[in-house]
Every structure is written in C-alpha cells, then in structure tokens.
Amino acid sequence: MRLEGKTAIVTGAASGFGAGIARRFVAEGAQVMVADLNAEAAATFAAEIGAIPCAVDVSRGESVAAMTEAAMQAWGRIDILVNNAGTTHLPAFVEEVSEADFDRVFAVNGKSVYLTARSIVPHMKAAGCGAILNVASTAGVSPRPRLNWYNASKGWMITATRAMAIELAPFGVRVNAINPVAGETPLLKSFMGEDTPEVRAKFLATIPIGRFSTPEDMANAALFLCSDEASMITGVAMEVDGGRCI
Numbered sequence: 368m369r370l371e372g373k374t375a376i377v378t379g380a381a382s383g384f385g386a387g388i389a390r391r392f393v394a395e396g397a398q399v400m401v402a403d404l405n406a407e408a409a410a411t412f413a414a415e416i417g418a419i420p421c422a423v424d425v426s427r428g429e430s431v432a433a434m435t436e437a438a439m440q441a442w443g444r445i446d447i448l449v450n451n452a453g454t455t456h457l458p459a460f461v462e463e464v465s466e467a468d469f470d471r472v473f474a475v476n477g478k479s480v481y482l483t484a485r486s487i488v489p490h491m492k493a494a495g496c497g498a499i500l501n502v503a504s505t506a507g508v509s510p511r512p513r514l515n516w517y518n519a520s521k522g523w524m525i526t527a528t529r530a531m532a533i534e535l536a537p538f539g540v541r542v543n544a545i546n547p548v549a550g551e552t553p554l555l556k557s558f559m560g561e562d563t564p565e566v567r568a569k570f571l572a573t574i575p576i577g578r579f580s581t582p583e584d585m586a587n588a589a590l591f592l593c594s595d596e597a598s599m600i601t602g603v604a605m606e607v608d609g610g611r612c613i
Contacts, residue, residue: 371396379452381408383552387582425479435486476520532602548608550580576609
C-alpha cells in the first residue's frame with residue numbers, strides 16, 4: 368500500500384501503459400481517476416479496477432480544466448498526475464508528415480503537459496506537495512528514423528520535465544519522466560508501420576533484453592517515482608527500455 372491515502376489522475380488510462388499504471392496505483396491504495404479520450408473505455412476500465420472515470424481531450428484547455436475540477440470535487444486535492452496520453456504519426460520521411468499530423472502529435476504529447484500544469488500545479492503548490500510523472504519515450508533520447516516529429520515531441524517532454532522540476536522543487540512538487548521502449552500497446556502498430564513478424568524482429572533487435580516493454584514494467588517505475596520512496600528524486604527521465612539507449 369505504497370500510495371495509501373494518495374489521489375492520482377492518470378491520462379490515457381483506458382489502455383496500454385496508462386491502464387497498467389492506473390491498475391497498479393489502485394492496488395497500492397491510491398484513489399485514481401481514469402482519464403481518457405474514449406469515454407466508454409474509461410468508464411468500463413474504471414469500474415473494473417475501482418477507480419473513477421473521466422472523459423478528457425488533453426489537447427483542449429477547457430477539457431483539462433473540467434477534468435481537474437472533477438478531481439477536486441471528488442477528492443479535494445490532487446497528489447499525483449501522470450501525463451501518459453500520447454499519440455504518434457505513421458512512419459514517414461521528415462518532409463512527408465502532414466501539417467495536421469504534426470499539430471496533432473504536438474498537441475497531445477506536448478501541449479497537454481502545459482495544459483495539465485496550468486490547471487493542476489496551482490492546487491499542488493497550495494498543498495505544498497505533489498508528484499508529476501510525464502510518460503516520454505526512448506525516442507526522445509535515441510530517435511528512430513521516420514518517426515521524426517514524434518521523436519521531437521518526446522524530447523520536448525523530457526526538457527519540459529527538467530524545466531518544471533527545477534521551478535517547482537521549492538514548492539514541494541516533484542516532476543519526473545519515464546522513457547519506455549516500444550511495448551504491446553495500441554500505438555505499437557503505428558510505430559512499426561505494419562505489424563509483421565519481420566518488422567517485430569527488427570524492432571526487438573534494438574532492445575538488448577530482447578522483449579517489448581509491458582504496462583507492468585511502466586507501472587513499477589511509475590509507482591516508485593510517484594511514491595514517497597522517491598522523495599529526493601526530481602528532474603530525472605528514467606529509461607525503462609531493456610537497454611535500448613545504452
């Protein structure tokens with residue numbers, strides 16, 4: 368029960384890494400909000416794990432504000448925020464990605480971090496404590512070809528994590544990131560372009576441990592960084608990648 372008495376919002380929590388993190392947080396005693404663009408999936412998963420659902424578009428300020436208000440009405444405080452919601456463009460050369468895809472990737476992967484900070488950081492400052500975890504990617508450290516603007520968005524997230532950490536430390540708010548390697552999530556096929564044994568083998572060849580990451584891997588790292596055990600840790604971007612970035 369390492370999060371007993373804590374409250375946590377996890378975005379993009381109806382599937383993939385977010386679902387793994389939300390499930391583990393509930394198991395460790397936290398009250399969790401499953402926030403997701405897919406309202407039906409959020410409601411179903413929240414009911415399964417004993418959390419509260421919230422439909423949210425993390426790229427829209429009014430939607431993020433409504434999510435924050437719902438959490439404050441339910442709990443009166445927000446102890447933990449996990450910015451997990453993310454998207455990508457399909458593999459393409461740098462000049463071939465459409466402007467619409469570029470804008471969507473940066474709105475979901477980047478602007479969302481600003482919007483959640485704008486809404487939630489004031490509550491954490493008032494409480495004198497809080498933990499924010501940004502789910503970035505190994506792509507922000509060791510970019511893969513033809514995922515150029517996705518890579519850049521995750522690099523932005525890592526820099527934002529460090530900038531937020533140094534600014535918010537005096538207020539008792541810690542900000543960290545995790546850098547997953549490709550995993551069995553709904554985005555995997557988009558990263559690869561096509562899901563075939565040959566393409567999977569090519570991806571796996573870049574991961575020394577020899578397997579894709581799992582939601583449980585991310586949940587374990589997220590649990591530590593968001594718990595009081597990591598009270599001296601802020602501004603890190605922890606690679607949970609089976610050695611890919613070595």
